[in-house]
Amino acid sequence: MRESAAERHDRLLTLVRESGAARVAELAARLGVSPVTARRDVEALASKGLLDRMHGQVSWPERHAAPGGAGARRPGEGLVLGLLAPSATYYFAEVIRGAHEAAAKAGARLILRISDYRPEEDRARAEGLLAAGAEGVLVAPGWRGPEDRSVYGNWLAELPVPAVLLERRADPGSRLDALDRVVSDHGHGVLLALRHLLGLGHGTPLLVARGDSPTALAVRAGYTEALATLGLTAPGPVIDSVPADQDPAGFERAVRALYEAVSSGRVSAALVHNDVDAIEIVQRLADLGVKVPEDLALIAYDDEVAALADTPLTAVAPPKRQVGRHAAELLMERLTEGRGAPESPDEESARRHLSLLPRLRVRSSCGATPEARTS
Structure with a gap:
């Protein structure tokens, strides 16, 4: 597989960091590229401040200025x-x-x-x-x-x-x-959503969630914790959500499970992770005759695109x-x-x-x- 420019740049930076300084011709030979390519790479990296360049030679930049001088920099300057x-x-x-x-x-x-x-x-x-x-x-x-x-x-x-x-x-x-x-704190976010729906007069909300990411798993765990905190019992098993474009059959199963829970009168509220799934679920439920919010009060989790739905979705917004x-x-x-050695381990934060x-x-x-x- 052909090496990308980013991978070559990483190798070049490693060589300079290990040696402290090197001539461009030497770098070209060690990288196995032409001097023109090496010179172009060096110029690109130097323009980003990752290398210092002078008279055909490059060196690892010195970023730490002496503290307290007249040219003292901001705390993170040069990092x-x-x-x-x-x-x-x-x-x-x-x-x-x-x-x-x-x-x-x-x-x-x-x-x-x-x-x-x-x-x-x-x-x-x-x-x-x-x-x-x-x-x-x-x-x-x-x-x-x-x-x-x-x-x-x-x-x-x-x-x-x-x-x-x-x-x-x-x-x-x-x-x-x-x-x-x-x-x-996704557990806190789930608790906010459930309390809000309960405060509107709904019974225990049902969770519809993915299971393919740490956020999804945290939402699921937060749902279990929130039910315990509120002294509630889930109205049914968590419905496994999947992307409609990746697994149409799995998506339809999730929609049908939620539709049956609503049409049977078992639930009138749901929390759905994530926004995209929530929007598509609302659209498919409408095809089946279930309207949001008339038949189902719904809150999405993530708040990336929730406000853009035909019916703007209430959403839990993590502080991303x-x-x-x-x-x-x-x-x-x-x-x-x-940058400064502490006098004792106790001084470390x-x-x-x-x-x-x-x-x-x-x-x-x-x-x-x-x-x-x-x-």
């Missing part, structure tokens, strides 16, 4: 942060945006790698971030279930740089549990952008702490597990009165 995310769209687009905004505000640079939910590639992509100059990493592994966490997670605890977990939890007592992390922002700020704090609370954005799909429609 390079890496971010590994499973996707750059939908949910994680906002997480990435928040991290980028925090880095830019502090004068740091953020570089990105995407795993496309292939956890077996997470480690190599994180190493690519380090080769590209990242001094610390924000990591949202591409885990799809608990088994991925155990099989593809241990390398995170072995990273040679500070790391912060994003929207991922570790097994209690595990090595990953000792890492900093910033997450949305704030997760990215707080995680980037925490990582920069770790990196700036590392304690590791932090930060949980941010989702909000409920009330719209038309739950049948709330206009006075109740506040975010």
